[in-house]
Amino acid sequence: MSFEEKYNRYKKSGKLHVSDDYVNEMAGKVSEHISSRKKGIPRQFVWIFSGTAAIAVCMAVVFFAPLNHTDNPGNAVSQQTGQPNLNMKDSGNLASNSETQKIESKELDHDAIVEYLLDEEYEEI
Amino acid sequence: MDMFRDDARTNYAFNLIVRKHTPPLYRLIRRMVIDAYDTDDVLQNVFIKAWKGLPNFREDAALGTWLFRIASNESITFINRKRRFLFIPFQSQETYLNEKLEADSAVDYEAGEKKFKQAILSLPDKQRLVFNMKFYEDMTYEEIAEITGTSVGALKASYHIATKKIEALLQPD
Numbered sequence: 001m002s003f004e005e006k007y008n009r010y011k012k013s014g015k016l017h018v019s020d021d022y023v024n025e026m027a028g029k030v031s032e033h034i035s036s037r038k039k040g041i042p043r044q045f046v047w048i049f050s051g052t053a054a055i056a057v058c059m060a061v062v063f064f065a066p067l068n069h070t071d072n073p074g075n076a077v078s079q080q081t082g083q084p085n086l087n088m089k090d091s092g093n094l095a096s097n098s099e100t101q102k103i104e105s106k107e108l109d110h111d112a113i114v115e116y117l118l119d120e121e122y123e124e125i
Numbered sequence: 126m127d128m129f130r131d132d133a134r135t136n137y138a139f140n141l142i143v144r145k146h147t148p149p150l151y152r153l154i155r156r157m158v159i160d161a162y163d164t165d166d167v168l169q170n171v172f173i174k175a176w177k178g179l180p181n182f183r184e185d186a187a188l189g190t191w192l193f194r195i196a197s198n199e200s201i202t203f204i205n206r207k208r209r210f211l212f213i214p215f216q217s218q219e220t221y222l223n224e225k226l227e228a229d230s231a232v233d234y235e236a237g238e239k240k241f242k243q244a245i246l247s248l249p250d251k252q253r254l255v256f257n258m259k260f261y262e263d264m265t266y267e268e269i270a271e272i273t274g275t276s277v278g279a280l281k282a283s284y285h286i287a288t289k290k291i292e293a294l295l296q297p298d
Contacts, residue, residue, distance in 0.1 A: 003288040004260070010241045011260060016155055018148040026151075026165075027143045030172045031136065 139179070143172055146189060149262065150196045156257045157200035157250070159222050167203050171196045186271055193258075193272045201250050222246045244294040248287050255280055256287040 155164045174195050245253060258264045266277045
């Protein structure tokens with residue numbers, strides 16, 4: 001007896017019935033999908049626009065992030081990085097700040113300070 | 126196809142294609158992915174791909190055969206994607222599909238038939254696809270060869286091996 005003959009009853013009962021309602025529903029879904037794709041913005045444009053926007057956001061974050069640092073300009077050492085705070089434009093006199101002097105004596109990188117003092121930007125101040 | 130190429134009647138022609146081919150494609154996909162909702166998704170994808178590909182369809186094969194080829198590829202791709210996404214190792218995919226079969230409340234299987242279906246689920250995906258097309262859909266080896274791109278000899282061997290595996294699993298302990 002062949003395999004088909006032996007299991008013929010399962011073959012008959014295993015036939016899945018697909019109703020007309022289901023066929024109509026599927027035809028409707030597909031038709032809707034196709035017409036919405038025709039009217040809408042092409043997918044590649046959506047990717048290009050969203051990609052450009054994402055890159056712009058990343059660049060903005062990178063560019064503006066240092067401006068958001070809340071280091072007090074008077075502090076000689078950056079509270080965030082522990083490095084000499086070279087953002088001295090608004091700081092006034094470095095030596096006049098007693099707190100700065102305390103930190104300076106312990107942690108300042110003197111070479112960096114000297115380098116900064118020789119900087120053109122300092123001359124302008 | 127002539128109607129499809131006529132711009133004024135393209136949508137209508139495609140609607141007819143969908144209506145005509147939904148039942149056999151649904152059966153094929155359902156037997157592969159088991160879950161009814163997954164079947165809907167895969168079938169919809171098949172028709173969307175067909176819509177995109179139909180303008181370039183050269184009619185080397187029958188439209189039905191071409192749609193079956195898309196459905197077979199989509200079903201296997203879907204299963205593989207799900208396996209990767211859910212981190213289902215190959216051994217437990219059978220368990221996963223068996224659970225889907227158990228949860229399928231739309232069909233009330235008798236005990237013997239359920240065992241038969243579970244034995245089919247133990248086959249590798251491509252062998253299961255060939256078995257379903259031959260056993261349930263009564264396709265010829267030539268038709269299956271055209272759909273799967275495999276030789277008739279290899280298909281005969283694959284089907285023979287599949288039937289032997291199923292029979293072995295159905296043997297009482």
